[in-house]
Amino acid sequence: xxxxHALTKRYGDATAVDDLTFEVPPGEVxxxxxxxxxxxxxxxxxxxxxxxxxxxxxxxxxxxxxxxxWPLRQVGALLDAKAFxxxxxxxxxxxxxxxxxxxxxxxxxEVLDQVGxxxxxxxxxxxxxxxxxxxxxxxxxxxxxxxxxxFDEPVNGLDPEGIRWVRNFLRDLAGEGRTVLVSSHxxxxxxxxxxxxxxIGRGRLIAETSVADFVARSGGGAVRLVTPDExxxxxxxxxxxxxxxxxxxxxxxxxxxxxxxxxxxxRDGLRIYELTPVTxxxxxxxxxxxxxxxxxxxxxxxxxxSAERGA
Amino acid sequence: xxxxxxxxxxxxxYRAKHVARSELAKIVTxxxxxxxxxxxxxxxxxxxxxxxxxxxxHDPGYYQGFDPTQESLTGMITVALAGGVFGALLITGxxxxxxxxxxxxxxxxxxxxxxxxxxxxxxxxxxxCLVLSFLSFFLGQAILSSGGAPTATLASSGxxxxxxxxxxxxxLIALMSFGFGLIxxxxxxxxxxxxxxxxxxxxxxxxxxxxxxxxxxxxxxVNSIMSTVSQGQGGPYPPLSPHVGLTLMVLYAAVALTAGxxxxxxxxx
Numbered sequence: 141x142x143x144x145h146a147l148t149k150r151y152g153d154a155t156a157v158d159d160l161t162f163e164v165p166p167g168e169v170x171x172x173x174x175x176x177x178x179x180x181x182x183x184x185x186x187x188x189x190x191x192x193x194x195x196x197x198x199x200x201x202x203x204x205x206x207x208x209x210w211p212l213r214q215v216g217a218l219l220d221a222k223a224f225x226x227x228x229x230x231x232x233x234x235x236x237x238x239x240x241x242x243x244x245x246x247x248x249x250e251v252l253d254q255v256g257x258x259x260x261x262x263x264x265x266x267x268x269x270x271x272x273x274x275x276x277x278x279x280x281x282x283x284x285x286x287x288x289x290x291f292d293e294p295v296n297g298l299d300p301e302g303i304r305w306v307r308n309f310l311r312d313l314a315g316e317g318r319t320v321l322v323s324s325h326x327x328x329x330x331x332x333x334x335x336x337x338x339x340i341g342r343g344r345l346i347a348e349t350s351v352a353d354f355v356a357r358s359g360g361g362a363v364r365l366v367t368p369d370e371x372x373x374x375x376x377x378x379x380x381x382x383x384x385x386x387x388x389x390x391x392x393x394x395x396x397x398x399x400x401x402x403x404x405x406x407r408d409g410l411r412i413y414e415l416t417p418v419t420x421x422x423x424x425x426x427x428x429x430x431x432x433x434x435x436x437x438x439x440x441x442x443x444x445x446s447a448e449r450g451a
Numbered sequence: 452x453x454x455x456x457x458x459x460x461x462x463x464x465y466r467a468k469h470v471a472r473s474e475l476a477k478i479v480t481x482x483x484x485x486x487x488x489x490x491x492x493x494x495x496x497x498x499x500x501x502x503x504x505x506x507x508x509h510d511p512g513y514y515q516g517f518d519p520t521q522e523s524l525t526g527m528i529t530v531a532l533a534g535g536v537f538g539a540l541l542i543t544g545x546x547x548x549x550x551x552x553x554x555x556x557x558x559x560x561x562x563x564x565x566x567x568x569x570x571x572x573x574x575x576x577x578x579x580c581l582v583l584s585f586l587s588f589f590l591g592q593a594i595l596s597s598g599g600a601p602t603a604t605l606a607s608s609g610x611x612x613x614x615x616x617x618x619x620x621x622x623l624i625a626l627m628s629f630g631f632g633l634i635x636x637x638x639x640x641x642x643x644x645x646x647x648x649x650x651x652x653x654x655x656x657x658x659x660x661x662x663x664x665x666x667x668x669x670x671x672x673v674n675s676i677m678s679t680v681s682q683g684q685g686g687p688y689p690p691l692s693p694h695v696g697l698t699l700m701v702l703y704a705a706v707a708l709t710a711g712x713x714x715x716x717x718x719x720x
Contacts, residue, residue: 219552
């Protein structure tokens, strides 16, 4: 369990994280969603005790990170991929890390195997591709077999096969009862990976909810209608108070649910070839919610200080 | 709660000994450590060899005020350079590569981490510099004795003290540079500051205040620590005594390290 309470971080005049309160419960993948520079990385760094909050707190199992008895055995984190000395081999990197928390040396080869880096374990990290570096970062996070995991943009630089691997992997970790917080600015990725969402914009909490709720909240779905009687249908629907937008051989109808559309068709003898409720995508929901946030604070430049420091 | 079960970790907590092992592993797993150490030994002994060789076969007048101990320790000045670079890199290398964040994830108690790193650095650099100081002394004396120049033994007046203190003093220079590394976090800035203090300041200070030159680390090293024959005693600004010189260097290093530690604990990583 991770709990952030009234977390605030300022860099000079810019407020990177603003009175942020949220919870990350165990057993689920919690997606940490926000545009670039919205304060995701800064928040994760504060959870890790790397940056000190100006006010508020971030606790892991009720403790501050620096109060943990065996940090690596309790929390695993992938913050930035390039946190290795380039001249050290992958195995030696994990080796020194394991020594710091007295983790059995056998774990080094186990996690290398788990992320598929066994064959390059003796190679210098500086020669690694971005994808390999990312896998090594994940291996380092898993080293202490921790109950809490934080991943900042874990699919960056991975190929499609790697992305799918990470996705399943995060779900497995949560399935084992672990607490998993994974940040992303890719909404599509979150819709496939996360159960819950913590959505922030400009350092402030926009929503904390399940993925399903989040989509539902974005103002109901539209209905896709295919009909040979487009003109007449449009007139009838508009008269009933709907908005109708022609869309590539179909009509997108807003403001009326599909049973009502079916009733109108039966009344006026209009033909329906296809009638499909369209669930609003996570992306739509996100744009809708963050747009408000942008409108309210137009003076701040997007991606200022916090983007520089984190993402 | 599920988390509690998963956070089932061994009793107790991580300790300084774990961090020390991990820090040592970091140092020995970089090939550059061995290369730097090897090159430093070669450079030191080469300089001592050349300097003592140049002191051979002169007229008796040349050896007036000749200090065989100091001559044989000349190579240690190159060790001061290497030690300064090594000391700074120990910390700036972590910042430039991003390793520091991984280190802090493993050992988040910052003051304890600082103390452990400092302890390990102290032991390693002091041991290395001491051994090299003795090697340089013995090599220099062997060369001097081959060509009829005056020589010293460890039993000679002040010789053992000079050899030991030279090693310790250069270890302190490396620690001061470690402090610069913590303050600046950038390799270029830390090494520039180190080089400024050790190599540039003595030259500049001559033009500013002649009487204060003797308080600078470089001048203390050469005139107070490495020397066994009092040279400028008659001059207006006699060198500091070895003990005052060493104490002053301890203070310099302590100031740099304290400033570094305070910043390290307070700053965002």
